[in-house]
Amino acid sequence: MRILHLSDTHLEKTDAPNKYGVNATESLRLMLAELRHLRGVDAIVVTGDIADGGAVEAYAAVKELVGDFARPLGAPVFYTTGNHDERVAFGKVLGSGHAEPELVLESGAGERAAVSTVGGWRFVTLDSLVPGKVHGRVSAAQLDWLKDVLGTPAERGTVLALHHPPIALGISATQPVFGLRNPGDLATAIRGSDVRLVLTGHYHLQLFGFLAAVPVWVTPGVVSRVDLTTAPGTERVVRGASASLVELGGADGPLFHTFHARDPHAHEPVYELDEGQVRAMVEREA
Template sequence: MAHRILHLSDTHVSRTGPDEDGVDAVSALERILHDARHVPDLDLVLVTGDIADDGSYEGCVAVREMVGAYAAERGVPHVYTTGNHDDRAAFTRALGSGHLDAGGRDVGRLAGGSAGKRAAVSDVGGLRVITLDSLVPGSVHGELDGGQVAWLRGQLATPAPYGSVVALHHPPLHVDWAPFMRNDGLRDRDLLADAVAGTDVRAVLCGHFHLQLSGTMNGVPVWTTPGVVTRNDRTCPPDRIRGVLGAGATVVDLGGPFSPVFLTLHARDPRAGEQVYLVDAVSWDDVDED
């Protein structure tokens, strides 16, 4: 059986709308959802973190309402993970476990013993959807604690009818010539790699880098989707990070002869490619996000 996911990430909506760089995050999300209206036969909408740019409840609610309306029109669930900009308390208040059905009801089963972290699982037509919480408050990089990894191993011990997808904000892969990726991605990559090796995981889906990036981890495909609020333009020098306008998303197809397939969508934005910032590519863990 095939499953199709619309994969979004890094919506960065604040309580007032714009992100910290002044980008109209609400319009960016509205644009990509509008331009993705013709994608047929969706089974799930997934948003892999940085829901609210300022970590606010209001930002999370705004994204939930926009994505939820899109999902409700198609009768499909919508699922969210935390990101480094998010606040767990606000995320929980607005999104619960992060696993919402087409009507907005919380259907996720939270991991036990994870000290309030938003790791959860739900079923989408026989496809097991597992979300992990890689948020490290006050830091840009991501980590997974041993409790989450043990819980993940327990979930994957029994195969699901149509396999599993694992979703989290911080990618467990990078390119060597982009130092910010190495510094600011998932720090404990090997723990995740070992947990998914030899299981029914069909793909690991991530965000955070605001660009599309693919690779494998112990034979499991890993995909990083472009950002909604801005896109990371890697035509800049390796020691810089260039953010440009142009919302993106991915259609993930699971099942069929080429599975998994990742198709990138770009919003029809007349200002796409316009530079928003150009900064030194030091580890952003040195930057105060507040």
């Protein structure tokens, strides 16, 4: 099983630079163009923050661009919501996030979780969006549903995808606060199951860890990357589109590889947050 993992495209309503001067549509086009020689991809997973402001036009643009890339590969595309997404607009364009889901959960809160199978591998997407917040949470309704789904093992195993990572790097000023708020609940739901991998985004940098002995991979963002070489308590975001390739099922797997687009503006600062700005953001999440 070979998975192309994208996240944090942050497209705007129009094909124009955002308030930081970055054209998110061009970043996605550049990344997909750099991947044009990629072959043998079985599935594409896009783990949230698809539209920066939740515009229908942004979802439609991502669906078209990623769909055009996926079509010659014959690879299905699976989408999850992120903290920048808007559930109603997401649903209008992307539905459950699966083109032909086998099972869908639509909770009373409007959350969407779905299941599809590719080559014996079960793909499950969850909705960790908390409206108005940067951090994420997987609701009790989704966790109960997930436990029922995992009660029957898949032929090859399960790949779980959501936006907010259940792991965090301590040197980051924001990750411990902005990640998934209830990783222990998710760990309980997947412990002892056939989940072989958890795919997430949100942090705009690559990160690997474990949850309940299950590998967790955080792919860097398409629109930009976070640079953690700044002073403690501060944060810098730089230019540069990235994506990941994940291989499962082999003797050495899972294997993870990160692609970085050849961007002449790569590593140029997009914005920097000083200690006061970071502190204010963290306090708003409390």
